[in-house]
Amino acid sequence: MRCISCGFIKLTVFLEVPNAPMRVQVISEKNLLKDKKINLKILKCERCTLVQLSDKNYVVDDYYxxxxxxxxxxxxxxxxxxxxxxxxxxxxxxxxxxxxxxxxxxxxxxxxxxxxxxxxxxxxxxxxxxxxxxxxxxxxxxxxxxxxxxxxxxxxxxxxxxxxxxxxxxxxxxxxxxxxxxxxxxxxxxxxxxxxxxxxxxxxxxxxxxxxxxxxxxxxxxxxxxxxxxxxxxxxxxxxxxxxxxxxxxxxxxxxSVQKRFVDYRDQYKDFFGKLENRKVVLWGAGAKGISSISFSNIEKNKILFCVDSDPNKRGTYLPGSHIPVFSVDRLLKKEADVVVVTAMAYKEEIIKTLMGKYGYKKSQIAVIAPEPMFLK
Structure with missing residues (x-):
């Protein structure tokens, strides 16, 4: 017997069930004499791991x-x-x-x-x-x-x-x-x-x-x-x-398939920032995710005021590709931005809590970049 999924020939016994019902749909009185118990042998494919009956013919063709x-x-x-x-x-x-x-x-x-x-x-x-x-x-x-x-x-x-x-x-x-x-x-x-x-x-x-x-x-x-x-x-x-x-x-x-989803995401990213044309936008996160997404989406430098990051080693630097300047997080105290886009997704919850607690931003002023660019709800 071959595996019904991958066709592999090596299947081992997984389980044996004696006295199993022949079917699990209720039957009428006229079919009682045809009914009987059967012994089920269940196998496991050593390649794809599918568990399956040893005999696929327990169920007749017109059963369904x-x-x-x-x-x-x-x-x-x-x-x-x-x-x-x-x-x-x-x-x-x-x-x-x-x-x-x-x-x-x-x-x-x-x-x-x-x-x-x-x-x-x-x-x-x-x-x-x-x-x-x-x-x-x-x-x-x-x-x-x-x-x-x-x-x-x-x-x-x-x-x-x-x-x-x-x-x-x-x-x-x-x-x-x-x-x-x-x-x-x-x-x-x-x-x-x-x-x-x-x-x-x-x-x-x-x-x-x-x-x-x-x-x-x-x-x-x-x-x-x-x-x-x-x-x-x-x-x-x-x-x-x-x-x-x-x-x-x-x-x-x-x-x-992956390429299409990437293009869709990139276009969503560009459209999102395009709708922020008249807003003062700041990024939070000068790490790989922020650098990558801003770069491949080809967001123009003039659409973003600057980027902030809690890592002191990144202050005074610039994001590769977009050349957006990076400052200390406390730059937000100057209230220059009315929108903060969180790109450091690994620390999203912590950053959102800080933005709302310490810096006084509302949910309607905070956006994230995944699973798609959007404001908090």
Whole structure:
């Protein structure tokens, strides 16, 4: 057997679960005679570390045609999903952009994305789940995202919640997703956390519906292997799920994606200082971050009065590239500046506290340079 994620041939036994249920969906009386217990053998890939079933055929091909899994009957879950949708849309500027929910289930996350001002369409193979989704007034295509699937338009992003743990060929699914995803489009994947399952002795989380069990390492590996730049992987607030944000890179690789984000940041930086045209601006921080950002953004020297720094060895010097003069922090006592931009981000909290306490600046007069140039709120 080869790893379902990376194709490596060396897999070792991770766990054996005797007398596991054949399926974890409730069954009708007429199917009782077909039901039986099975012995699960679970393996771990020695290369990508993905934990996976030894037999991917526990689940038959048409199993998901009538599958229904919903957590949205829980108020707590609905609140979490709404927050996740807002965060995804807000983080990647997806308002009025097309976001596809692959394996959308009962459609609640499609609804949550629309509520966050994205345009969203769900794709769902289950007839029961599709009907529930359409009852919510959302657009859902009843289909598998397989080799035959055609969306007919390009999407700005896609999401898939609690799907990849069911997939025995993640590469194939992602290949088909990339057919409708724009280059540099964004993705969100949520899967149950293997870390949480092991830490809390949740051996009941191992069952045949779940072909794969992801850790941050194996999830990141799988996404990167398939042409995605992983931006972040974190646990959900209750730590039950792993949440990955990532971006589809072009054929020339990661560098183009990173280059685009750099250009976007540089332009934001220049626009921010451009809006301060008639303000008296001072920088706090003559370290590498301030020097680098001011230089690559090509901020004109006349837009900034001077820079201050608490290091006495930097006083009387100039920032390389921009040639902005550096003074003692106490120069701020002269009240020459009505805006202070903090570039020493490692000491941001300490500097902000000093600006407001000792020097009397308000939040509306203090700005930071990351994650984007902006005033304090």
């Amino acid at each position: 045609d009538d599958y229904i899994m919903s957590r949205t009957y829980s108020p707590h879950a609905r609140k979490y999903l709404k927050g996740l949708a807002r965060d995804f849309v807000g983080s990647f500027n997806l308002k009025n952009k097309l976001v596809i929910d692959v394996g959308c289930g009962d459609g609640y996350f499609v609804y949550a994305l629309m509520n966050a001002k994205a345009k969203s369409i769900g794709i769902e193979p289950s007839d029961i789940a599709t009907k529930l989704a359409r009852e919510k007034g959302v657009k859902v295509l009843r289909n598998y995202v397989d080799d035959r699937f055609k969306l007919g338009k390009k999407a700005d992003a896609f999401v898939t919640l609690e799907v990849f743990e069911h997939i025995s060929n993640p590469e194939k699914l992602l290949t088909n997703v990339k057919k409708f995803l724009k280059v540099d489009g964004y993705g969100l994947v949520e899967v149950p956390s293997l870390v949480k399952a092991l830490r809390d002795n949740r051996y009941y989380d191992f069952f045949p519906d779940h072909v794969a069990y992801y850790s941050p390492t194996s999830l990141s590996y799988m996404l990167q292997q398939n042409g995605f730049d992983v931006l972040s992987i974190k646990h959900s607030p209750d730590e039950n799920y792993l949440i990955a944000y990532f971006q589809y890179t072009s054929k020339s690789g990661l560098s183009n």
